[in-house]
Amino acid sequence: MAIEKEYTVHPSKGMVIRFKGVMDIDDLYKSIKSWYNDYKYDYTEKENTQKNKPQGDSLIIKMYGDREVDDYVKFHLEVDMDEILRVKKFGKRYSGEARIIIRGKMIFDYRDDWKAVQFLFYLYNNVVLKNKINKFYLVKIYDEMMELNNLIKSKLGLINEN
Amino acid sequence: MKIKTTYVLKDLKIKWEGVTDFSELYKYMKLHLEDMGYGNEKTLEKKYIKRITAGGEQLEIAWHATKKKSEFFVFNIDTTILILGMTDTEVQEGDVKRKMKKGVFEARIDAYLTSTERWDELGGLQKLYQEMFIRKRMNTYLEELYSKATSYHSFIKTFLGLRD
Numbered sequence: 001m002a003i004e005k006e007y008t009v010h011p012s013k014g015m016v017i018r019f020k021g022v023m024d025i026d027d028l029y030k031s032i033k034s035w036y037n038d039y040k041y042d043y044t045e046k047e048n049t050q051k052n053k054p055q056g057d058s059l060i061i062k063m064y065g066d067r068e069v070d071d072y073v074k075f076h077l078e079v080d081m082d083e084i085l086r087v088k089k090f091g092k093r094y095s096g097e098a099r100i101i102i103r104g105k106m107i108f109d110y111r112d113d114w115k116a117v118q119f120l121f122y123l124y125n126n127v128v129l130k131n132k133i134n135k136f137y138l139v140k141i142y143d144e145m146m147e148l149n150n151l152i153k154s155k156l157g158l159i160n161e162n
Numbered sequence: 163m164k165i166k167t168t169y170v171l172k173d174l175k176i177k178w179e180g181v182t183d184f185s186e187l188y189k190y191m192k193l194h195l196e197d198m199g200y201g202n203e204k205t206l207e208k209k210y211i212k213r214i215t216a217g218g219e220q221l222e223i224a225w226h227a228t229k230k231k232s233e234f235f236v237f238n239i240d241t242t243i244l245i246l247g248m249t250d251t252e253v254q255e256g257d258v259k260r261k262m263k264k265g266v267f268e269a270r271i272d273a274y275l276t277s278t279e280r281w282d283e284l285g286g287l288q289k290l291y292q293e294m295f296i297r298k299r300m301n302t303y304l305e306e307l308y309s310k311a312t313s314y315h316s317f318i319k320t321f322l323g324l325r326d
Binding site: 029052 | 177
């Protein structure tokens with residue numbers, strides 16, 4: 001498979017985490033933000049929606065981070081809390097149903113220096129840099145995506161932290 | 163003239179469905195931009211449309227806030243506000259009944275850096291000379307704009323009681 005401008009790391013529908021029960025949404029939100037900060041990602045909150053409903057609030061929070069690994073490669077990791085339904089507060093925690101999707105991709109030549117010479121860009125990615133992409137960049141972003149995945153799961157009580 | 167645009171934040175969305183004081187929010191969002199030095203009340207508002215419908219009031223507001231950063235660069239923060247189905251409601255706060263608005267509030271924010279016409283007027287060698295210094299300064303500018311725009315974004319979220 002040829003390496004194009006963008007290289008997707010996640011499964012086709014993203015890494016999906018579903019949870020129903022009691023959770024600390026505030027802590028989860030803050031932990032994800034801190035994670036991006038700790039790993040030197042430029043953090044952006046794409047969407048923050050809250051609908052107040054009698055059966056419980058409905059939330060949508062979409063965030064992503066970009067990190068320039070070097071002059072050529074940029075990592076992009078997204079967390080979509082795209083469906084937190086029937087959110088009701090119990091003390092400091094909340095009950096509800098959550099669906100969280102994690103997506104990750106690498107972007108090559110993010111400064112578009114090779115835009116005018118597409119053939120050379122193709123050769124560089126698929127011949128010169130191929131080994132480094134597969135053995136270094138891919139491993140690195142995949143590890144980071146899994147760390148983010150583990151963090152979210154641990155905050156939801158789905159796995160043990162140790 | 164060819165104006166160069168570099169986006170820092172694009173199409174950030176904040177949406178709130180419920181009860182809030184929309185007129186206060188409108189006022190404080192404006193003041194926040196003005197306090198940061200981004201335009202004044204006379205030039206900020208590009209669009210203000212109010213429609214009365216059967217389901218309540220509908221508002222469409224667009225702001226274009228700018229701040230000249232240097233001879234060559236301008237900071238821009240655009241805000242689009244859409245309010246649907248806004249109706250009056252009363253909320254009991256302690257012993258006091260407060261008049262509030264109920265509806266769907268949506269704000270979208272863009273933040274970007276643009277070059278000025280002065281930049282295009284530079285000659286070849288002058289441009290090259292300036293570019294050597296400006297490239298380094300660009301990152302500082304972008305970081306500053308990012309920080310200002312995210313503080314504005316956080317301000318709106320905090321007002322609405324959203325997580326920040």
